[in-house]
Amino acid sequence: MTVLSLIEAVRRRAERLHSAAEVDAAITRMATTITADWADANPVVLCILNGAIVVTGRLLPRLDFPLELDSVHVTRYGRETCGGDLHWLHTPRTDLCGRNVLLVDDVLDEGITLAAIRDYCLEHGARAVRIAVLVDKKLPNPKPCRADYVGLVCDNRYIFGCGMDYQGYWRNLPDIYAVKER
Ligand SMILES: O=P(O)(O)OC[C@H]1O[C@H](OP(=O)(O)OP(=O)(O)O)[C@H](O)[C@@H]1O
Numbered sequence: 001m002t003v004l005s006l007i008e009a010v011r012r013r014a015e016r017l018h019s020a021a022e023v024d025a026a027i028t029r030m031a032t033t034i035t036a037d038w039a040d041a042n043p044v045v046l047c048i049l050n051g052a053i054v055v056t057g058r059l060l061p062r063l064d065f066p067l068e069l070d071s072v073h074v075t076r077y078g079r080e081t082c083g084g085d086l087h088w089l090h091t092p093r094t095d096l097c098g099r100n101v102l103l104v105d106d107v108l109d110e111g112i113t114l115a116a117i118r119d120y121c122l123e124h125g126a127r128a129v130r131i132a133v134l135v136d137k138k139l140p141n142p143k144p145c146r147a148d149y150v151g152l153v154c155d156n157r158y159i160f161g162c163g164m165d166y167q168g169y170w171r172n173l174p175d176i177y178a179v180k181e182r
């Protein structure tokens with residue numbers, strides 16, 4: 001089997017968890033709550049690359065108040081479906097000192113990535129840090145951080161679509177899928 005035929009087979013066999021319309025409604029709900037809380041906060045929104053590109057790009061046009069956008073690129077999964085060590089590839093250029101920071105990510109799984117980025121922001125003087133995630137995974141154990149804004153909740157399965165990858169592929173899908181276990 002070639003890599004591409006494996007990638008295509010994974011999509012064919014996957015279970016669709018959320019339609020594009022459900023994702024859209026979830027992002028609208030998040031935007032409404034974030035606006036109610038932070039319309040006067042002059043926040044820096046940090047898009048956590050790569051996975052959050054899609055949700056950030058769809059959330060921002062729904063936030064009708066002054067904000068700045070920057071990004072941070074931290075990865076611990078690479079092309080794997082199990083997390084490893086954190087790799088910091090890019091840190092924000094914006095001075096975070098005294099700022100309200102909104103972290104936006106695609107999925108909160110074990111919470112290691114977001115907890116590390118939250119700590120980074122606080123160490124760099126952020127006044128407050130809040131977390132928005134498109135999907136929060138239900139795990140049996142407590143996580144080192146919790147999300148303030150959650151679009152959707154899913155079971156503990158590997159998911160892809162809407163910015164989330166399967167071995168680097170399928171971030172482009174409008175729906176959210178779970179890999180089918182053998
Ligand atoms: O809660 P955790 O268990 O730490 O996992 C969540 C992180 O994993 C994914 O990033 P990944 O390392 O796959 O990089 P990517 O965004 O480039 O896909 C995802 O985008 C989150 O940032």
Ligand SMILES: Nc1nc2[nH]cnc2c(=O)[nH]1
Pocket residue numbers: 077107109110157158159160164165166
């Ligand atoms: N694409 C993807 N990335 C993740 N990072 C942590 N959990 C997941 C997941 O379920 N899917």
